[in-house]
Amino acid sequence: MEVQAPFGAHGIEMEEDRGDWSSDCESTVSDAESRVLLPGCFVARVEDEDEVYDGLSRRFLSLLGDGIRSGTRVVAIHRKIWDDARGDACLHSFLIRRKAVASMNGGHANVKLAWFGTSKQGIERILSHGFGHTEILQDSGLYGTGIYLSPEDSLVESLQSCLPDEDGVRHVLLSRVLLGKVKVVHSHSKLSLSTFEEDFDTGVDNLQHPRRYIIRSTNMNMHILPEYVISFTAPSIAKGEPLCN
Numbered sequence: 001m002e003v004q005a006p007f008g009a010h011g012i013e014m015e016e017d018r019g020d021w022s023s024d025c026e027s028t029v030s031d032a033e034s035r036v037l038l039p040g041c042f043v044a045r046v047e048d049e050d051e052v053y054d055g056l057s058r059r060f061l062s063l064l065g066d067g068i069r070s071g072t073r074v075v076a077i078h079r080k081i082w083d084d085a086r087g088d089a090c091l092h093s094f095l096i097r098r099k100a101v102a103s104m105n106g107g108h109a110n111v112k113l114a115w116f117g118t119s120k121q122g123i124e125r126i127l128s129h130g131f132g133h134t135e136i137l138q139d140s141g142l143y144g145t146g147i148y149l150s151p152e153d154s155l156v157e158s159l160q161s162c163l164p165d166e167d168g169v170r171h172v173l174l175s176r177v178l179l180g181k182v183k184v185v186h187s188h189s190k191l192s193l194s195t196f197e198e199d200f201d202t203g204v205d206n207l208q209h210p211r212r213y214i215i216r217s218t219n220m221n222m223h224i225l226p227e228y229v230i231s232f233t234a235p236s237i238a239k240g241e242p243l244c245n
Contacts, residue, residue, distance in 0.1 A: 041127035042087055043078040043229065053077050056174075060230055063155040072234040075169060080127060080226045090130065090221065094178065097222040101180040101201060110179040114149035114213055115172055117161035123171045123229055131220040143185045143203060147215040147224065149177060154211045171231050177213055178223040185214055
């Protein structure tokens with residue numbers, strides 16, 4: 001099992017070889033109000049007393065620097081569900097691709113958790129329609145063209161991109177990412193990942209301790225499976241406090 005649960009006994013289960021993930025990723029929602037925060041995105045609110053809420057919020061806060069942690073509050077956690085036609089297609093595509101990548105890499109698909117920070121509108125767009133050209137870093141991308149995510153233990157890299165909404169709440173997306181075979185992509189690369197040689201699946205900034213996963217734009221909606229949205233307030237971000245330890 002390549003992916004271990006990073007949140008301990010009270011966190012989310014991340015076993016890659018669990019079989020059919022559809023039952024794990026789908027949620028039964030009886031109260032339509034649970035989708036109010038992100039309308040039309042097919043998400044279910046995780047209740048405060050839920051073990052998943054406790055595990056995710058504790059892990060999220062533990063990744064913050066001491067200065068910012070005291071002023072940060074998790075206000076809501078939503079889980080992506082897959083009971084619409086597009087969601088079912090996305091989940092199926094991810095599972096098929098995972099099987100194909102595993103077969104090409106000695107049975108190891110190399111699935112990890114990763115963060116992606118953007119605005120509330122960006123989160124809603126991704127959950128409703130998938131990743132698109134708006135999320136692709138091009139000329140401003142340090143490692144070339146692609147979707148930039150940060151590993152689960154490098155929250156700061158994505159936190160800096162979380163823009164406050166009209167209520168001052170920020171949102172960050174936690175996804176399962178299909179890495180497959182990885183290769184170092186050097187900074188200031190002018191090449192698009194889509195034009196790189198096909199002997200690897202995902203670019204990283206460092207093999208041993210990556211802080212960036214760079215997903216080819218051609219693979220973005222097959223290699224990234226959104227799971228949770230963590231909504232939080234962090235007033236210290238604007239004060240220049242260290243974001244992480």
